[in-house]
Amino acid sequence: MNRKTIPLSPYYRSLTRNMVLLVIMISFTPMLLVTVITLDRFSASHHEKVYAHLGELVLKHKQNIDSFLVEKLQNIRFLADTIDFDQCGHQNMIEGHLARLQRAYGPVFVDLGVVNEQGQQVAYTGPFRLEEALYSDADWFKRAIESRYFTSDVFLGLRGAPHFIISARKTCQDQKWIIRATIDFVEFNRLVEKIRIGKTGFAYILNREGRFQTKPIFDFTPDLDIYNRYFSTLERMGKEVEIQERLDSYGVRSIYVSALLKGGDWLLVYKQASSDAFSDLRNAQTIAIVFFLLGGVAIVAMAIWMSGKMVRRIATSDQEKEIMNEQVIETGKLASVGELAAGIAHEINNPVAIMVEEAGWLQDLMEDGAYKSDADIKEFERALDQIRTQGKRCKEITHKLLSFARKTDSRIEDFEVGHLIEELVALSAQRAKYSNVELITRLEPKLPAISASQSELQQVFLNLINNALDAMDKTGGTLEISAKQEEGQIVIDVSDNGPGIPRANLARIFDPFFTTKPVGSGTGLGLSICYGIIHKMGGEITVKSTVDVGTTFGIRVPAKTDEAVENKAVSATDTCN
Template sequence: MQIENRTPYDKLSRKIALIVITVSIAPLILVGGLIFDQFRSIYRSKVYAHLAEVVDKHKDNVNNFLSEKQGEVQFLTRAFTYGQLTDPQFLEKTLKSMQQQYGRIFVDFGVIDRAGRQVAYAGPFDLLGADYSNADWYLNSRDKVTGISDVFMGLRQSPHFIIAVNSGEGEHRWTLRATIDFLAFSHLVENIRIGETGYAYILNRNGVFQTKPPASRDSNLVLTPYETVRKPLTAEGVTIQLSKGSDGEKYVTVSSQLKGGDWKLVYQQNASDAFSAMIRSEFFTLVIFLTGGLGIIVMALYLSRKLVTRFRIIDEENAMMNRQMVETGKLASIGELAAGIAHEINNPVAIMIEEAGWVSDLLEDEGRDMSCYAEISRALEQVRTQGGRCKDITHKLLSFARQTDSRIAEVSLPALIEEVVEISMQQARYAQVSLSLDLDRNMPLVRASVSELQQVFLNLVNNAIQAMESEGGKLTISCRAEDGQALVTVADTGPGIPESNLGRIFDPFFTTKPVGKGSGLGLSICYGLIHQMGGEIEVESGVGLGARFYIRLPLPRSGNGQEYNKED
């Protein structure tokens, strides 16, 4: 099992991202959920109220239609006598008059005697003499002044319903029957169309259709109510129920009583169709919330990583500064040690030079006759020369070691470079490296830290010598003023730097030297010091082409405000 290595920065990044996401998304979810719930509740109430209003309005229309037709037939029994209505010509004339006035809503008229036999008939069918004594509509309406039958097929084998009005008393009791056009009646209900699946129909007490059901309706569909949204306030009020169909879909069912409770007007619609606008709004709202949440998550991850990356850089810079301080402390300690050693060496060397001079004086006075006089004189002269050279070296070493002050001062770059080269001369001889200097001694002074510049040049010179120590080579150092800047070039003929490493040589702890021969901080420290002075350091190299470092330091402006120019 592989264990995932997680750094403290990765954990910090995850914690920051989690906090930002939680603080940002939690209010969004709470507020969005509250708005979402309120919107759904309000929209559902609006839909239910609209459907209830539509069904209630159509209920009134159907009831008014039935009442009007019932009243019109009842008016005929009051306006005309039994004798008039049983006259075939008069009854036919009356039917045509009613059809001209109200349209072909009335299909036919018939007068039925007390025994239930049709004694007069006007209409398109041959129904004169028809016996209705056992017909349900006739039996149900005999004890009433008026009655409206259910829709049935009857003798004409087509759906219709009858309005019956009874008149007279006792032996003279008779009935006027009017057949109502089924299509005209069905259109009153079929006009209730909302959405793609909404439709209306009428049922009687036995659940039999009194209007033509839509062709798209599944005749086998069974609805099981599971929630009553709105109960009727009156006996003929509107009831709204949520039902589950046998097809697995949810339906909104709105119903109201007709004809005194004998019929029921039912409106039915698929719930997804009834609330389609709400569902679309919820979908787009959800997409917006998800997009916003995703944006918050992405930004939280991005910002947390960017912030933690910045923390890591700061920590690395602090660590590098700490290491620089350690290196500076080491250099100071080495400088003090070198100063002590140089001082201790300087005293014996001075005594050696003095003793060589004293021996030389004795030889002049008493040893001219010696056969080896010339050889002894040459040896003493060599002792004095080499002793003086040692004294000069220790003097320069003492001077270099004592310059540890990082305060800004006016510095002569050519003189400083010569001093550094003198210190590195012996190391160059051992590595078979020849030194070449091209220094403009007339260039102006630069304002910088002497000790820091010494550290930079000494590091570059030592790196160049170490790069060429295996096969030898040539180290060229030039210094001149160019475009208002002091340009120092340190070039060697060593093996060069691969192109893949050029972008990393100034990174802390990057080194190609063997373990124990380099810390990878030298060039990083040089880069930091030069940039602190307001300058720049660049490198050009390639495999087999040597390396060339360019150091540019700002030159002070002249008295008239213009920068120094070599040609002036």
């Protein structure tokens, strides 16, 4: 629990950040791709569907309106064919026809009139008072008199209300007559008015002059250029329906679906705001984005939480590893000391054996009782001297051992490495002597100090020396230890001319628990501990070996820089003053 409150070091913080970024990137990329691709495909197919639907709708209504117009025209043609123009002048007659038309086709036909060549309406029936009306100047009349059948644009006319006229021409008694009917605008408008989809979808009809032929639900001024373009596009392409999406005069993106009516005179236009037409798509997009954002938030939260948790765990296990390492180093130290002890024991045994023998010799002499003569006394003195000499020898050995054993703490100090090497070489000298190994040290004088734990570095060299002595135990040889300064680093080489290390083992030599010694003899930890210690100091340890030629372990450790030493000297003098 306590551990959780410890703030993490920058290394772990950057580790956390990297993990979070990686997780977010890996999670977001597919999510983003899937969402974008799906939305894009869906949008494309939805557009297609909406276009097809609107196109179909407009086409159907175009046919509807066209057939309405054709049907009305045919009604009038039929009437014109059957009517007897001799009787045209008679009001009653016209009334009868209108009544019949209205009975047959509903109240679509508002009125009915007969106009002569001069534009004089000779007969009229309907709700307006248009008997005797003169149409000779009216546009529709001029065109109606030219063609057999005619459907006019919507206009206000004499009655002052929007309407349009369907007329048929007939020649009778060398006179051209026109029979005309007015179509109920409200009725016609309804045909277009009922085309309503969504909130903004509506339809209207324009003529070639860009004037409304129906009353649009939303009032606006049509732009003639644009509609002329529709006319020409539809005519040129021979298409029945043209669909376009563009900004309207209010700047709202809209879909325009247009179709020609009345043989190209009119244009049926259906307009709907894109946002309205694609509202389903918009909804789907909104939902997708909401889920994307929610998912994103969840991913980010998850990534931060999980990375934090994992890094904590890594930090904990690193800490445990650190403790473990320290324990392993301690164990390794005991093992190497044990190996050293074998050599030391023999070294101590020899003087002790001499002392024991000398003491025994003195005893022998005393037992004989022959200690009065000068010669005997000389022999006594010699033996006692010998015992003293050997006792001193023992003392020296124990001192060496003690100075080694005293450096047990792993405190970091600044010290010169040469002295430490000399000490270890002295300790190993006896073992080397019995293995027929010549120990040579080549230490550059005045090496800069290094900052390390003496006891740990001792262990490194002891391990390397022990290994070399083990390797040359049978054959003998030379073991050379050199130390020199190179580019601000201390370079220490421990080289032997023993049997060498086979190439296959060379790569694994620093692995923990890798050993070529028989079970029970070696832990396989020695070199891995050396590796750990040197790396902890910010140095490196390498090995070069050739079978039957020898092995060299190279150690490079950073030297304390001169500045650091000087600073130290300055601060030392300061304190002295």
